[in-house]
Amino acid sequence: MNVRVYVTPKEGILDPQGATVERALPALGFQGVAAVRIGKFIEFRLEGGNLTWQQTHEQIDDMCRKLLANPIIEDYRFEIDE
Amino acid sequence: MSNSSRVRFGVVVFPGSNCDADSYHALTTFPGVTASYLWHKDTSLGDVQAIVLPGGFSYGDYLRCGAIARFSPIMRAVTSFAQAGGLVLGICNGFQILVEAGLLPGALLRNTGLKFICHYVNLRVETTATPFTRACSEGQLLRVVVKHNDGNYTVDAPTLERMRTNGQIVLRYADAKGGTGADANPNGALENIAAVCNETRNVFGMMPHPENSVETALAGGGDGRHLFQSMIDHLREQAS
Numbered sequence: 174m175n176v177r178v179y180v181t182p183k184e185g186i187l188d189p190q191g192a193t194v195e196r197a198l199p200a201l202g203f204q205g206v207a208a209v210r211i212g213k214f215i216e217f218r219l220e221g222g223n224l225t226w227q228q229t230h231e232q233i234d235d236m237c238r239k240l241l242a243n244p245i246i247e248d249y250r251f252e253i254d255e
Numbered sequence: 256m257s258n259s260s261r262v263r264f265g266v267v268v269f270p271g272s273n274c275d276a277d278s279y280h281a282l283t284t285f286p287g288v289t290a291s292y293l294w295h296k297d298t299s300l301g302d303v304q305a306i307v308l309p310g311g312f313s314y315g316d317y318l319r320c321g322a323i324a325r326f327s328p329i330m331r332a333v334t335s336f337a338q339a340g341g342l343v344l345g346i347c348n349g350f351q352i353l354v355e356a357g358l359l360p361g362a363l364l365r366n367t368g369l370k371f372i373c374h375y376v377n378l379r380v381e382t383t384a385t386p387f388t389r390a391c392s393e394g395q396l397l398r399v400v401v402k403h404n405d406g407n408y409t410v411d412a413p414t415l416e417r418m419r420t421n422g423q424i425v426l427r428y429a430d431a432k433g434g435t436g437a438d439a440n441p442n443g444a445l446e447n448i449a450a451v452c453n454e455t456r457n458v459f460g461m462m463p464h465p466e467n468s469v470e471t472a473l474a475g476g477g478d479g480r481h482l483f484q485s486m487i488d489h490l491r492e493q494a495s
Contacts, residue, residue, distance in 0.1 A: 243319055243322070
């Protein structure tokens with residue numbers, strides 16, 4: 174199955190990259206841009222074996238908490254395609 | 256001086272560490288101190304009495320600074336050592352590894368200016384009640400360098416409050432008069448925080464580099480010595 178993980182700065186956490194891009198876009202003439210947040214997109218293939226959907230879900234959640242995201246400063250969500 | 260009465264430091268070397276030799280050198284400028292390198296694949300710390308996690312770009316800073324180094328085999332031994340009360344000093348990337356490992360509170364974000372910064376800063380000593388600052392005086396200013404891209408310290412409000420109460424905020428970026436305003440903040444760190452310790456005060460992380468300020472004969476001065484001297488005094492006292 175294919176897994177796509179989205180990691181974004183937590184609400185309330187300063188995102189210096191997002192803030193800079195938010196200032197740069199109007200400078201190029203793009204108006205009305207707000208709340209730019211820059212994160213990471215991670216995709217991978219996972220051989221699920223005999224795991225149930227819930228076990229797979231828990232396994233990916235574990236990966237996110239332990240390594241792919243830092244829960245102190247980042248939120249994450251993921252999608253699984255069969 | 257017999258070998259057993261020497262103070263023994265271990266400097267961990269990760270792939271991508273680049274301040275390991277500077278840290279080793281800084282330690283060995285102190286009489287009666289020995290240092291040895293510990294490779295990231297080692298599973299034991301040997302007989303060292305304190306650990307330094309040096310600066311650099313462990314594992315290329317992939318994913319997040321310190322995120323991969325945290326899973327090095329040696330970090331299991333470092334964590335047990337820290338939990339047993341052993342002194343652990345993390346400098347720059349070493350600080351980033353300690354927060355990723357959960358041995359220190361908070362996290363280090365990209366500098367607000369989005370630039371790698373490399374210059375001298377003044378650090379104000381906020382507390383001397385740690386094994387890392389006991390040879391300093393409260394309010395003392397230390398002039399040392401910062402050189403990092405991700406040194407913007409952040410922590411959630413309840414934890415910050417606990418850290419304040421426990422005196423875990425150890426060094427703040429300051430101006431020449433000791434003021435800790437925004438103009439003295441090089442990277443956007445919350446409340447100008449440059450260094451913190453854990454609740455039990457044996458794990459200490461700082462973004463600036465004391466190991467680059469140990470030679471009083473050089474222009475950089477020797478202000479970094481106070482921090483190493485503190486650790487050495489503490490270890491000698493423990494041993495006696």
